[in-house]
Amino acid sequence: MPPTVSVIVPTHNSAKTLGACLAAVHRLRHPVTEVIVVDDASTDDTRAVARRFPCRLLVTDRNAGPAAARNRGIRAATGDLLFFLDSDCAPEPDALGNALAVLREQPDVACVHGIYALEPLFDDGPVEAYRLTHGHHWRLRHVGRVRTTLFAICLIRREVFDTVGLFDEKLRASEDVEIGDRMGDRYGIVLTDTVVCRHDDDSRLGSLLAKQFRRSQMLIPVALAERGPAGIRANSAAGLLTAAAVPATLPTAPLTGGWPVLSLLFLVLFTVAEPALLRFVLRRRGLPFTLFFFAVHLLVQLAVVGGAVVGGIRHLTDRDFGPSRATAAKTSR
Structure with a gap:
């Protein structure tokens, strides 16, 4: 049957x-x-x-x-x-x-x-x-x-x-x-x-960023509890790191005559951090949408990074924050 x-x-x-x-x-x-x-x-x-x-x-x-x-x-x-x-x-x-x-x-x-x-x-x-x-x-x-x-x-x-x-x-x-x-x-x-x-x-930018920030707080606790190799990841490490570097390097602008040279450099690096993604968006959506895509993508990556940092801190300071098996392990120690 x-x-x-x-x-x-x-x-x-x-x-x-x-x-x-x-x-x-x-x-x-x-x-x-x-x-x-x-x-x-x-x-x-x-x-x-x-x-x-x-x-x-x-x-x-x-x-x-x-x-x-x-x-x-x-x-x-x-x-x-x-x-x-x-x-x-x-x-x-x-x-x-x-x-x-x-x-x-x-x-x-x-x-x-x-x-x-x-x-x-x-x-x-x-x-x-x-x-x-x-x-x-x-x-x-x-x-x-x-x-x-x-x-x-x-x-x-x-x-x-x-x-x-x-x-x-x-x-x-x-x-x-x-x-x-x-x-x-x-x-x-x-x-x-x-x-x-x-x-x-999601169709509204504000609610999208809030959701990404909220959901990404579980990224580090779940990753730390994983027993096997890392699984599927929607975002690459290179993309997340270069996105975080864009605002992080803004304070260096006074050192380069008021121009945020380092931030602009990391913005370019962020755009090309995933070449396959860049090619895919250009091919399927065209150049104008690609510019819009990476502007939104930068904000989303920053929300993910911010949420992951907050979630990591919460996981360290709150024994009940994280997957059940992870919190059980922390309690037993």
Whole structure:
């Protein structure tokens, strides 16, 4: 008998996108056994949207984050395979079938996840175009066997959770990276460009920078807790370092006649720090958008660096800040 598939959609205040997500689920060419929507205490019309579709709706009383929502979906699901979708993602009709094909062709693989399309779910302007361009590129760069799981669109064998446990509900960011590290060498993980979804991404610069700052606070605690080699990274070390050097060298301007020579030099180095990214943006979006792209990208990298520094300090000073296994290790010492 072919394996049964449960679709799990964690959601919070996603009335704008959930309808498109669930409509796309019902256009999948491969049949699914059930669709489970886990509403994480939404305050908008998310539940009303979900009730328009043939799905099982689970509702939580308080907002507990995506890890807790996914865990509730896992406990409720009956399928042999679990197909996770973020509620702002709409899978292409062949996405599930292509993920199943990877599992059939590579029996040691237990987890298959995919990439964002360049085209948005809803076109909300240039900031969103920046996000999708960057997200599409860094995922493409890592296609193949990986050690990281990204659950925006992901098919995984149920048995994995019986072995490594569920998502760490302490984490509201990097929870998928952390569980992927726990999978370690036990299970094969594949990132493929044959499993594609259209994504509704951040479209306002201020909220994007705030989110990046908040989420990046878990980067160092999760990285320190990793037991295997580093997994997928959306941003390169060279890009982050040269971005940080741009404002850091501004105080040297009086030494060069009032001109921020060093800052300008590091700005150029930042732009070319990832040559493949520069070529990709130029080729797909053109020169005017490329200039806009790297201006926004600089601000995003600074938010990531700032968040990582703050998160590292919090991890050192607060024994409860970080993944459960990391804080447990600190407590035992």
